[in-house]
Amino acid sequence: MDWKWIQTFVHAAAHENFRRTSEELFISQPTVTIQIKQLEQYLGSRLFKRVGRRVELTEEGRRFLPHAKHLLSVHEEGLQELHRLKQGYSRRLNLAVSPLVAAYLIPHVLNRYVSANPDVEVQVQVLESKQIADAVLQDQVDLGLSRLWASDARLTCDILGEDEVVLVAPHDGYDAESATPLHLGDLLATHMLLTYNHPEYWEPLMQELQTRYRYIRTMLVTQVHVTKRFIEEGLGISFLPEITIRRERTEGRLLQVDCPELVLPTARTYAIMKHDVTEGRRFLEFFRGFI
Numbered sequence: 440m441d442w443k444w445i446q447t448f449v450h451a452a453a454h455e456n457f458r459r460t461s462e463e464l465f466i467s468q469p470t471v472t473i474q475i476k477q478l479e480q481y482l483g484s485r486l487f488k489r490v491g492r493r494v495e496l497t498e499e500g501r502r503f504l505p506h507a508k509h510l511l512s513v514h515e516e517g518l519q520e521l522h523r524l525k526q527g528y529s530r531r532l533n534l535a536v537s538p539l540v541a542a543y544l545i546p547h548v549l550n551r552y553v554s555a556n557p558d559v560e561v562q563v564q565v566l567e568s569k570q571i572a573d574a575v576l577q578d579q580v581d582l583g584l585s586r587l588w589a590s591d592a593r594l595t596c597d598i599l600g601e602d603e604v605v606l607v608a609p610h611d612g613y614d615a616e617s618a619t620p621l622h623l624g625d626l627l628a629t630h631m632l633l634t635y636n637h638p639e640y641w642e643p644l645m646q647e648l649q650t651r652y653r654y655i656r657t658m659l660v661t662q663v664h665v666t667k668r669f670i671e672e673g674l675g676i677s678f679l680p681e682i683t684i685r686r687e688r689t690e691g692r693l694l695q696v697d698c699p700e701l702v703l704p705t706a707r708t709y710a711i712m713k714h715d716v717t718e719g720r721r722f723l724e725f726f727r728g729f730i
Contacts, residue, residue: 442514444478445507447471448486452504455493530559532718535580537568537587539637539663540708543682544600545584548729552722559718568638575713582719583711584726587638595712599723600730601705602680604640606696609673621696624652631656631675636666640704644678647701667693680706 451460451471461468479486486500536545553561566574568587575583575594589596608626634657635641648655658675660666666677671692687693710723
């Protein structure tokens, strides 16, 4: 049996059209027909029937389809395993991380980890925090690093670290000695508040702000890096994890404003696991050494 027959069958079953199958696989339509016929002869079963200008799976075809998909999956996994072996990998670590973790927390640690563990193949998926728990649950990854608590009882969720949240405003052009102190109330009167760029702390923060300040103009901006760019352009102010503004603050592009009138929240990073996977646990221990 030729693996190409199986691949062609699975694609043809998905499209129910030999022409579209040929276009997707970059082969001619007669080749598709020949490969399907060869597979049918090998199996001794008819897999498709014609219905007008398209094809449909027969009962035998429907029964065989999940097995064909499994064969392709096993075949691909085997090829990947051999490829990893040729590259010198003997272990694998699959991570899911939030955009904020990917941008500000993990690069330095991951660089050190890869250098210290050259036999580990690392795969990183960048997902929104609300998607990470599902990825761990479905065994797509060994470990999730999220900014959102995972409440599912099937998962373990531990606080990995905390960052202070600070008030951030456009730079006013003055140095620290000559600048007039800025106050939250004045900033809210002249700027929009850019909100919900973090999945966890905005609800209680907005409740506190709305009890103290009657009129607040808001704009929902769901990504930290976009929020920072908008603030640089003078579009608004926001409350961001301090770790995310260090470079811009040092370069004089953003201002961190003292906010004594509020008890500001902290932004947490959570480690989410389903199984006590060896590589996930090792990486977690390595990561904690840098916090």
